Amino acid sequence: MNFRRLFLIATPYFWLLALFLIPFLIVLKISLSDPAVSIPPYTPTLDLSAGWGSIKTFFTELDFENFIFLTEDALYWKAYLSSLQIAAISTFLALLVGYPIAYAMAQASDSWRPTLMMLVILPFWTSFLIRVYAWIGILSNEGFLNQLLQWIGLINEPLTILNTNAAVYIGIIYTYLPFMVLPIYSALEKMDESLIEAAEDLGCSRLSAFWLVTFPLSRPGMIAGCFLVFIPALGEFVIPSLLGGSGTLMIGKVLWEEFFNNRDWPVASAVAVVLLLILIIPIILFQRNEQKQREADQ
Amino acid sequence: MNRKFTLFNATSLTLGFAFLYLPMLILIIYSFNASKLVTVWAGFSTRWYGELLQNDAFLDAAWVTIKVAAMSSTLAAILGTMAAYVLVRGGRFMGRTLFSGMIYAPLVMPEVITGLSLLLLFISIGLDRGIFTIVLAHTTFSMCFVSVVVSSRLVTFDKSLEEAALDLGCSPLDAFVSVTLPIIAPAVISGWLLAFTLSLDDLVIASFTTGPSATTLPMKIFSSVRLGVSPEINALSTIMISIVTVGVITASLISKRSIARKQGEERTAATVDASAA
Numbered sequence: 001m002n003f004r005r006l007f008l009i010a011t012p013y014f015w016l017l018a019l020f021l022i023p024f025l026i027v028l029k030i031s032l033s034d035p036a037v038s039i040p041p042y043t044p045t046l047d048l049s050a051g052w053g054s055i056k057t058f059f060t061e062l063d064f065e066n067f068i069f070l071t072e073d074a075l076y077w078k079a080y081l082s083s084l085q086i087a088a089i090s091t092f093l094a095l096l097v098g099y100p101i102a103y104a105m106a107q108a109s110d111s112w113r114p115t116l117m118m119l120v121i122l123p124f125w126t127s128f129l130i131r132v133y134a135w136i137g138i139l140s141n142e143g144f145l146n147q148l149l150q151w152i153g154l155i156n157e158p159l160t161i162l163n164t165n166a167a168v169y170i171g172i173i174y175t176y177l178p179f180m181v182l183p184i185y186s187a188l189e190k191m192d193e194s195l196i197e198a199a200e201d202l203g204c205s206r207l208s209a210f211w212l213v214t215f216p217l218s219r220p221g222m223i224a225g226c227f228l229v230f231i232p233a234l235g236e237f238v239i240p241s242l243l244g245g246s247g248t249l250m251i252g253k254v255l256w257e258e259f260f261n262n263r264d265w266p267v268a269s270a271v272a273v274v275l276l277l278i279l280i281i282p283i284i285l286f287q288r289n290e291q292k293q294r295e296a297d298q
Numbered sequence: 299m300n301r302k303f304t305l306f307n308a309t310s311l312t313l314g315f316a317f318l319y320l321p322m323l324i325l326i327i328y329s330f331n332a333s334k335l336v337t338v339w340a341g342f343s344t345r346w347y348g349e350l351l352q353n354d355a356f357l358d359a360a361w362v363t364i365k366v367a368a369m370s371s372t373l374a375a376i377l378g379t380m381a382a383y384v385l386v387r388g389g390r391f392m393g394r395t396l397f398s399g400m401i402y403a404p405l406v407m408p409e410v411i412t413g414l415s416l417l418l419l420f421i422s423i424g425l426d427r428g429i430f431t432i433v434l435a436h437t438t439f440s441m442c443f444v445s446v447v448v449s450s451r452l453v454t455f456d457k458s459l460e461e462a463a464l465d466l467g468c469s470p471l472d473a474f475v476s477v478t479l480p481i482i483a484p485a486v487i488s489g490w491l492l493a494f495t496l497s498l499d500d501l502v503i504a505s506f507t508t509g510p511s512a513t514t515l516p517m518k519i520f521s522s523v524r525l526g527v528s529p530e531i532n533a534l535s536t537i538m539i540s541i542v543t544v545g546v547i548t549a550s551l552i553s554k555r556s557i558a559r560k561q562g563e564e565r566t567a568a569t570v571d572a573s574a575a
Binding site: 004005008009011012013015016017019023024040097100101103105107108118120121126127128129130131134135138140144174181232235236238241242252255259265269279 | 304306307308310311314315317318319321322324325328377378380381383384388391393396397400401403404406407408409410411414415416418419421422434435437438441445470471495498499501502506516519520523524526527531532535538539542543545546547550554
């Protein structure tokens with residue numbers, strides 16, 4: 001192995017070891033520690049200079065107390081469950097909103113498609129925070145939506161949407177919609193149009209041709225889109241804290257508050273470890289779906 | 299795909315794009331509202347832009363954000379390109395699985411966990427937190443995005459071009475600079491742009507990894523937005539949305555033109571070949 005190759009491999013490798021893997025091991029370690037009134041606010045701390053004896057006592061003092069605490073305090077498991085629920089509902093709604101858009105894009109003429117693609121991607125480049133913020137002015141009691149609905153005469157009293165879970169659903173659908181539309185679009189775009197013609201020749205109506213041919217063929221795209229919305233939505237912090245209310249429990253928000261407001265580092269770390277364990281399942285399923293797609297493409 | 303553009307398709311595109319763009323449009327319109335009350339229209343005014351430009355806290359935060367984004371995206375472009383090259387061309391080496399895992403994991407890692415873990419690292423090694431630590435944090439997650447973008451380009455690119463350069467006496471470094479780099483350059487640039495916007499945008503990781511000395515623009519926006527809608531933030535959002543829109547449209551026009559030019563060149567070459575034969 002020559003020096004240049006070693007340098008090329010080692011530089012990004014060590015960067016990621018130092019700033020991704022080691023930090024995560026620290027989180028794992030602190031999640032097994034006990035909170036303490038000191039700086040840093042946990043015990044035990046590892047002192048390598050004190051030799052073998054201290055390393056041994058360090059390991060004997062680590063325990064799963066924080067994880068047991070997470071199961072005992074209803075706040076945490078309720079927050080995990082409600083994060084899963086909020087992420088699942090918004091993913092499903094995003095699929096309902098995103099599918100017709102992707103379908104229409106795939107049927108547009110070739111000259112329109114690049115423009116439509118750009119229109120879907122453009123919001124993704126604009127600030128996430130600003131896109132969430134835009135909804136505060138729309139959904140509040142005296143906001144744009146309520147003014148409009150009252151002006152039409154649909155409602156007499158303003159609806160309370162901001163600071164409820166409904167606002168969180170809207171926020172997640174809005175910000176993650178491109179992630180849903182693009183994979184479905186690319187699945188539909190690859191489809192051979194003669195398949196539909198064949199189905200229609202064989203006596204299918206347009207609707208049944210859609211159900212029997214188009215819909216199943218777009219399933220890998222739908223699955224990919226759902227994971228791309230579900231995975232980030234699960235750990236979301238900004239949307240529930242700006243659009244959600246005090247009743248909106250999401251684990252990202254709980255972790256933030258545990259760390260910054262309660263200053264309980266060990267519990268915050270334990271919350272992070274459990275969140276990651278929950279995320280591993282959808283991530284593996286997503287990877288498997290991608291792998292299958294790649295094999296099917298070849 | 300069956301190209302029948304029906305009323306249904308037109309409706310779903312109109313509604314879909316209305317959903318995507320109306321919120322931002324409303325935000326832009328109300329940034330020119332004379333009233334302090336954000337929901338009551340009281341005539342056209344550019345007052346909030348003036349007040350924004352005199353707000354030192356926002357200007358300082360904007361400057362910090364741009365510095366962080368410029369440094370972290372440049373570092374991320376370099377490290378991400380190296381990582382992509384290692385993944386696609388590196389062959390076998392010890393710990394390759396771990397390496398590719400570390401490239402893909404940050405892409406799906408919740409921001410709160412990335413932020414928390416980096417903060418705990420910086421505290422445990424006693425690093426002073428500020429601009430420097432935010433740059434380290436942003437570089438780490440955005441280099442993974444760069445590497446995904448660049449490696450998808452490297453995979454499609456013909457390895458024999460590099461080998462030809464080596465056969466003709468180029469050193470590996472020469473071959474990389476004069477053959478590989480020009481071909482993957484568009485991917486490196488879009489990776490850099492992606493890293494830049496990710497850094498500009500990030501609230502959560504910056505909040506965890508910063509110290510009292512550095513406040514970024516998203517942190518500033520977040521703390522004032524928590525108190526409710528403000529016309530100054532509307533003005534700031536309008537400026538940011540316009541910059542991005544102009545940037546993205548220009549970039550897509552440039553790439554469209556270079557594709558057209560390349561196709562033109564290929565066509566000319568083909569005609570020359572044909573007439574020679």
